Amino acid sequence: MNPINAPLPRQFLRKLRRVVGRRNLLTEPHQLYAHAYDATNKIYQPQAVVRITEREQVSKVLRLATEYGIPVVPRGAGSGFSGGSLPAKGGVVLLLDRLKRILEISPERRESVVEPGVITVELQQAVEEQGLFYPPDPASLKFCTLGGNYAENASGPRCVSYGVTADWVKSALVALPSGEVIDTAEDPCLTALFAASEGTLGVALELRLHLIDKPPASATLRARFPSMVAAAKAVSAIIAAGLTPAKLEFMDAETLRRVAEYRNEEPPLPNEAVLLIELDGTADSVDGQIPRVEQICQQEEAFEVLHATDAVGQERLWELRRASSGAIAGLKPLKVNEDVVVPIGRLPEIVATIDGLRTELDLLIPVFGHAGDGNLHVNIMCDPADKSEMTRVDEALDRLFTAVIDLGGTLSGEHGVGLSKQPFIERELSPAVIALSRRIKQRFDPVGILNPGKQLPTLEK
Numbered sequence: 001m002n003p004i005n006a007p008l009p010r011q012f013l014r015k016l017r018r019v020v021g022r023r024n025l026l027t028e029p030h031q032l033y034a035h036a037y038d039a040t041n042k043i044y045q046p047q048a049v050v051r052i053t054e055r056e057q058v059s060k061v062l063r064l065a066t067e068y069g070i071p072v073v074p075r076g077a078g079s080g081f082s083g084g085s086l087p088a089k090g091g092v093v094l095l096l097d098r099l100k101r102i103l104e105i106s107p108e109r110r111e112s113v114v115e116p117g118v119i120t121v122e123l124q125q126a127v128e129e130q131g132l133f134y135p136p137d138p139a140s141l142k143f144c145t146l147g148g149n150y151a152e153n154a155s156g157p158r159c160v161s162y163g164v165t166a167d168w169v170k171s172a173l174v175a176l177p178s179g180e181v182i183d184t185a186e187d188p189c190l191t192a193l194f195a196a197s198e199g200t201l202g203v204a205l206e207l208r209l210h211l212i213d214k215p216p217a218s219a220t221l222r223a224r225f226p227s228m229v230a231a232a233k234a235v236s237a238i239i240a241a242g243l244t245p246a247k248l249e250f251m252d253a254e255t256l257r258r259v260a261e262y263r264n265e266e267p268p269l270p271n272e273a274v275l276l277i278e279l280d281g282t283a284d285s286v287d288g289q290i291p292r293v294e295q296i297c298q299q300e301e302a303f304e305v306l307h308a309t310d311a312v313g314q315e316r317l318w319e320l321r322r323a324s325s326g327a328i329a330g331l332k333p334l335k336v337n338e339d340v341v342v343p344i345g346r347l348p349e350i351v352a353t354i355d356g357l358r359t360e361l362d363l364l365i366p367v368f369g370h371a372g373d374g375n376l377h378v379n380i381m382c383d384p385a386d387k388s389e390m391t392r393v394d395e396a397l398d399r400l401f402t403a404v405i406d407l408g409g410t411l412s413g414e415h416g417v418g419l420s421k422q423p424f425i426e427r428e429l430s431p432a433v434i435a436l437s438r439r440i441k442q443r444f445d446p447v448g449i450l451n452p453g454k455q456l457p458t459l460e461k
């Protein structure tokens with residue numbers, strides 16, 4: 001491999017320029033800096049950026065990189081929360097956002113074929129115009145790409161009933177580090193293997209996605225609870241009752257307080273928690289489920305349950321949740337956003353752990369997320385310039401991750417391992433699984449050029 005601090009070989013750059021054209025090989029400092037970040041607080045500057053305009057270029061770039069031992073880091077929109085698109089070992093960022101054609105939408109086959117740089121919401125809107133539905137809905141859907149969603153196995157509020165991105169990818173065309181292109185339709189196990197591989201095994205060039213009919217009716221309920229424990233119990237009760245909400249989101253008291261301040265509204269009760277529940281299906285099934293959900297919430301101490309079945313009313317109920325990120329964004333310079341998951345029945349325990357971290361470590365930690373699948377967004381608000389606070393943040397993360405593993409959970413529900421969770425991955429995966437993953441990576445990428453330094457613990461300690 002090219003040593004991390006060594007300049008890229010001139011001959012390599014010359015050949016790269018020949019592949020993508022002069023205009024699409026970016027090496028000016030400002031161009032490199034513009035691709036040195038994602039949604040984490042980390043900055044890793046690439047040595048070159050290649051803007052891919054035709055998919056055939058990807059194989060050629062990968063072949064060259066393998067020949068010269070140069071790291072290549074695929075990048076969609078760069079919206080990741082775990083550093084996946086950052087060139088941790090230098091090398092070339094492979095910019096895929098220009099491959100953005102929706103190649104086919106087939107109502108007959110209920111599928112769509114897309115290039116990896118298509119923005120998620122653009123596919124959703126295009127299929128909905130034809131009465132079809134692509135459910136995966138990361139909150140970043142207005143700017144993230146479908147290639148990035150596949151590589152991170154992105155999820156979102158709807159995933160409680162519809163599943164995650166991998167459940168909607170039928171097959172993919174993938175360029176391997178050797179430059180060969182494979183169609184995973186030949187072996188569906190490969191489709192699953194590339195999902196969540198975070199650009200470490202291959203580069204997705206085309207995705208064949210599964211679609212369904214758009215559900216004709218929906219309803220939204222918003223329930224207020226006197227405590228997070230009561231809300232967590234309601235989540236378990238709703239799932240245990242066999243109801244399958246399309247979305248089941250929660251907000252804790254800290255988040256509600258900040259949203260109330262932000263929107264200039266009455267503050268919530270001191271320990272209040274809110275659940276937002278969306279039902280969808282036929283009009284009859286939705287109408288039938290509303291009173292059952294209301295009843296369960298009331299049995300679990302909800303003191304207010306509102307519902308709406310029209311688009312405007314539903315949006316009004318969702319406004320509270322949609323305001324969460326904006327309301328907390330300015331509280332501190334940095335948001336350390338962890339997406340831990342615990343089994344639904346253990347939600348009250350993890351909530352108690354987070355309460356303990358807040359008080360014992362004196363940290364501001366608003367929590368909200370996808371309660372229906374036990375996925376919590378634990379947002380530790382902090383200031384990187386405050387050394388003492390950052391030491392407490394490190395301790396909070398250590399204690400949070402330990403609690404999550406002890407409760408039978410997982411460190412990342414949707415944001416991926418990347419660089420952020422890599423130091424902790426050995427707590428979750430056994431040495432045997434890590435060794436096997438290393439062997440798989442070695443088979444796909446013998447020289448180790450694709451997104452090196454991610455996911456698996458580094459061997460040099």
Ligand SMILES: Cc1cc2nc3c(=O)[nH]c(=O)nc-3n(C[C@H](O)[C@H](O)[C@H](O)COP(=O)(O)OP(=O)(O)OC[C@H]3O[C@@H](n4cnc5c(N)ncnc54)[C@H](O)[C@@H]3O)c2cc1C
Pocket residue numbers: 038039073074075076077078079080081083084085096116137138139140143144145146147148149150151152153154155156157198199200202203204205414415451
């Ligand atoms: C405000 C905000 C809200 C978010 N909400 C959610 C959420 O609700 N749910 C969720 O899951 N995530 C969420 N995210 C995280 C992020 O948007 C997702 O991980 C998304 O899938 C990343 O897509 P991207 O195009 O930005 O990929 P990038 O960040 O560019 O890349 C992510 C990873 O995918 C790899 N990659 C990208 N394209 C390809 C390709 N074609 N082939 C192979 N590898 C590739 C990269 O190497 C990297 O490892 C959020 C982020 C932000 C900033």
